[in-house]
Amino acid sequence: MDSGAALGWGIPIGLGLAAFGSGIGIGLAVKGAMEAMGRQPEAIGKLQTAMLIGAAFIEALTIYSLVIAFVLQGKIPAA
């Protein structure tokens, strides 16, 4: 397998793996926030803010791999 074909397979699979991981992460974060909101509806504002911050940090990891995908995209030879 030449490097171009390896990139062509690797970029989408790697991006999918990154999305898989951060999907689980954000799911757990939102689950926790939702449970806390259900338990303490008066704290919804603060919980939402903290959840958004956490989700932003988790999501950033996928975005890094997306950026890397864009960077490497030009190196995939046209089929």
Next chain:
Amino acid sequence: MLAMWQSHAESGQSDAHDVHDDALHSAQGADGSTHAADAHAGAQMDEHAGGHDADHGGGHEAEHHHGPKVPELPNLLGVVHNYAYLVETKPEYASLKNPFTGTVMQVDHFAKGLGLDDSNGDHFTAFETIIFGFVVVIALCAFFIGASRQLKVRAEKGQKLNGKAMFTEIVYTFLEDFFAGIVGRDSVRKHLPLIGTLFIYILCCNTFGLLWLGKAPTANLSFNLAMAAIVFLYVHGTAIMKSPAGWLAHFPGSLPSPKEMGGLAYVLAPILAVLFTVIHIMELFIQPASLALRLYGNVLGKDVLLGVFGGLIPYFPTHAPFLFLGLLLGAIQALIFSLLSSVYILMWEPHEHHHDDHHEHAGAHA
């Protein structure tokens, strides 16, 4: 990212070499041609140079213009530029010549020479970003200057209240309440001019990309890095101005004291101090970089999604359902950029030892 910039710097250089080689080559061709005595030497050289460079331009077009590397929806400046480029690649239209070599100059090389080439390899996108960025600035200025005129609480007979001002007040109240929950009610008015402006500006930039023939300026890494640099300077500027010692004390963090741990603290504290200082210095630069990258990746990802779906069927808006997704994403990313900026402000401002505060907790995540 560094690698990306470097590769671009290299490609720019190699292109510059190409131009140089072309010029040399055509000059040699003119010198070496046997019937140079018959024709006017200068005209001959011009013709050679023009023909050669037109070829070169054609090759370039194949490289750059046969579909951009990253699919995106057309925008006004891109359409105009592509038309201008088409005209320019035809030698009979080319009138702009380099006075030194007699070769035709390409817009491409101008842009690269000025460092305006950006990561997409599509040479004009940097101009588009800058121009559309300023369009949003001018639109916002026009709106908010209008909103600050004729402020009245009660209308006289036959007068109307300033609707823009009322709308602005609603927006301002929302922003103040929201950020008061993070930086605290007492300091929100100090920081809101920057954070609130960032929120409104990024929101408008993101939404601008959804308009027909518009393009989101935030889909460009340099643009976002500039905003992140402003946040970086503001965060550390305010922290240092408040208390330079407090800012420095942030680097080693809170170390174990002999009171809590006994003699072990004398061994542990220096090691931990060095370790935390290294980590915090890295954090210093990772924070603005991740701020910029997050916005860039999200908005570019959205633009590519719209570009792919918009290109499925010609002249039919297959991407319409995703416009709503884009609206939501733009709002959330604007909120997250300003939210994280305020969290960084809070994180880096000197500690006053109120650990029961929830603000400290929010900062600990970052």
